[in-house]
Amino acid sequence: MRVNKMSPIPMLYHAHHSQAADDLPFWLDWARRKGGPILELGCGSGRVLLPLAEEGRSVFGLDRDANMLEFLRMRIPDGSRERVSLIRGDLRRYHLARHFPLILMPCNTYSTIEPVDRRIALNRARCHLASRGNLIVSTPNPAILAELPEEGEAENEAFFFHPETGNPVQVSSQWQRASEGILFYWRYDQLLPDGRVEREMISVFHYVRGVDDTFYDFEEAGLKVALTFGDYDGAPYETDSPHLIIVATPIFRAIP
Numbered sequence: 419m420r421v422n423k424m425s426p427i428p429m430l431y432h433a434h435h436s437q438a439a440d441d442l443p444f445w446l447d448w449a450r451r452k453g454g455p456i457l458e459l460g461c462g463s464g465r466v467l468l469p470l471a472e473e474g475r476s477v478f479g480l481d482r483d484a485n486m487l488e489f490l491r492m493r494i495p496d497g498s499r500e501r502v503s504l505i506r507g508d509l510r511r512y513h514l515a516r517h518f519p520l521i522l523m524p525c526n527t528y529s530t531i532e533p534v535d536r537r538i539a540l541n542r543a544r545c546h547l548a549s550r551g552n553l554i555v556s557t558p559n560p561a562i563l564a565e566l567p568e569e570g571e572a573e574n575e576a577f578f579f580h581p582e583t584g585n586p587v588q589v590s591s592q593w594q595r596a597s598e599g600i601l602f603y604w605r606y607d608q609l610l611p612d613g614r615v616e617r618e619m620i621s622v623f624h625y626v627r628g629v630d631d632t633f634y635d636f637e638e639a640g641l642k643v644a645l646t647f648g649d650y651d652g653a654p655y656e657t658d659s660p661h662l663i664i665v666a667t668p669i670f671r672a673i674p
């Protein structure tokens with residue numbers, strides 16, 4: 419008999435990233451302003467999607483990773499189930515027959531999209547926006563990424579107890595620069611009771627594209643950059659901000 423064992427990665431990702439939930443009030447606040455339904459592109463483990471559903475929003479989550487979606491699906495509380503729709507798909511190629519007042523791309527998903535694919539992804543999102551809708555994208559500040567040295571030292575970045583085994587898990591991260599961007603690694607070292615260490619790794623490539631080029635991509639995809647923030651407390655974007663958060667609206671061109 420073949421037993422499908424679930425990948426441990428979604429659980430480790432979720433336990434790690436749920437610790438730094440400083441962005442959640444920002445997304446919840448925009449959801450209160452715009453109402454639903456809400457589409458999250460790259461919804462992952464549901465770190466943002468499920469709190470939105472628990473606040474009563476109708477949410478659609480799109481992700482290409484079946485393991486992430488399965489992990490998310492198992493965590494939907496009974497009271498939110500009817501408000502959550504999950505779609506396995508690619509954010510560059512999908513068609514949902516509806517328009518959304520709010521489309522979100524939290525947690526740096528945007529900077530993992532290859533520059534040649536960004537306008538395609540933005541255009542897809544625009545086609546799914548309601549006329550007064552907003553697409554909100556959060557990325558690491560490209561100006562900071564561009565200044566990172568060639569290679570980062572391995573750093574202990576977080577610690578948590580494994581959600582299933584209760585064993586301690588040490589998270590360390592490191593990066594390496596490449597010509598088009600930066601490769602980030604996360605190592606999840608679980609300390610087993612017999613003293614052995616079980617390691618899981620995640621690596622993610624973030625493409626670096628300048629701020630002006632980033633705005634240009636939005637324009638070319640028919641989106642107006644209406645607001646920018648440098649952090650989730652609503653601070654304005656500066657070159658030394660930790661994030662570049664873009665709030666965009668669809669541009670409607672008059673037919674001549």
Ligand SMILES: C[S@@+](CC[C@H](N)C(=O)[O-])C[C@H]1O[C@@H](n2cnc3c(N)ncnc32)[C@H](O)[C@@H]1O
Pocket residue numbers: 435459460461462463464465466480481482483486507508509510523524525526527530
């Ligand atoms: C950094 S995680 C963010 C998860 C979640 N939004 C959060 O805030 O915790 C990025 C997610 O985007 C998904 N993703 C990346 N590229 C994608 C693509 N082209 N189409 C669909 N999903 C994608 C990944 O599978 C992953 O689950």
